[in-house]
Amino acid sequence: MSGTNDVLTRVTLRVNRFAPRPEREGRSRGASPFARKASPFGSSAEPRARRPRGRQWVQEYVLDVRPQDTVLDCLLTIKRTVDPTLAFRYSCGHGMCGSDAVAINGTPTLLCTAAVADWAKPAVPVDADGFRRTGDADATAADDDAAAASAAAGAATASADLGVIELSPLPGFPVLRDLIADIDPMLDQIRKLKPYLQADGVLATTSEGKVDVFEYLQHPEELARYETLTNCIACGVCEGSCPVFAGGDAFIGPAALIAASRFVNDSRDTATDARLDAIDTPDGVSACQSVRACTLQCPRGIDVGEEMWQIVAKVKER
Known part of the structure; x- marks a missing residue:
């Protein structure tokens, strides 16, 4: 060269x-020997990471x-x-x-x-x-x-x-060491929304009683509805850019909502209602403030803000 x-x-x-x-032996991270063992206001099943x-x-x-x-x-x-x-x-x-x-x-x-x-x-x-x-x-x-x-x-x-x-380190996540952030909270949120195809499991058959291998074929227009979303690499850039998620407020985050939107838009998936129910919560689509900062730095070119608006519209139109 x-x-x-x-x-x-x-x-x-x-x-x-x-x-x-x-870590100190015999004590969990951040625990205090003077802390109360139970709260009169109840305890969360999933406390926020210290x-x-x-x-x-x-x-x-x-x-x-x-x-x-x-x-x-x-x-x-x-x-x-x-x-x-x-x-x-x-x-x-x-x-x-x-x-x-x-x-x-x-x-x-x-x-x-x-x-x-x-x-x-x-x-x-x-x-x-x-x-x-x-x-x-x-x-x-x-x-x-x-x-x-x-x-x-x-x-x-x-x-x-x-x-x-x-x-x-990437904003919005606990720091493990130097520039290494713990992205497990984001991955856990994605897993909660079941990021895999859920079909009815019934094999279609032809008039001759054979398995219909064309059952799940899609038209190009059907594929186009979610194909771009399959490019998401769960890097966390959108969540680090989001002022709601990175700011520490209760929010499932744009990465998880993008994963849900990918299957909501898939014509083969039969769990659309359940998926919309799962994100129709105070810390789901209701927490999105439509700032669209999540779009600016996406390395895969996904218009995250637009997809967020679309999934919010689907929830409200039910």
Whole structure:
């Protein structure tokens, strides 16, 4: 490989790290010896997971990379050559498994599809005491001129500075370690809605008494109603973007509702009424505020907000 693709640029990865505190033997996480064993108001069968406790800090890594490298490439370089203790999750590395969802510069997305050049942002200047500079327009203009002069000088060096990329775990989920979030709550919600085809189980037969192998054939129009929804990879990006789910309110979440909508729209499925009943709850479609933030970063191109509106309409039209 040659040309501009081989030119290295400098980037700083600012990683929000977390190391959980070891569990105490004989005590559940977060339990207090003074806590009451029962509540006069009753107890939930599924209490909300406690937030893990541990040490939090921000660590910076400076790398020389190619602009087209992904943030996942950068983390792998750090893991292999700089800091083997850095923890993050990934699998396929091609945007198909959804296991490497994090927040980059505060935006939920996948590490393996995020190019360094697209996400690096200029570093905010700080003073000698470590505080960001704030002042009048003249001071800001002076800073801009100084930054421009610095950039011009840096252009002559072998490695230009792209800026900073901030990384943090996917919002809305408990943090296990560093950039690894526990997405089990989302997967549990999806499982509750039975994300599999439910047919009547009766085999159709022909006039000759043979099994009718064409029983479940669909027209292209029937397939089009749910085909896009089968592309969901349960990465959690939509839930991390949702202000209701990530905000901690009781909400089953867009990922689970998308899974339900996929089978509600399938002409072969016979459990439509039961599926609509399951999501017609206060923490189901009623909790959706139609913000449509869930659509913006979907790595599979699903218009999650529109699908949410459609499933809400189906529930209300019953």
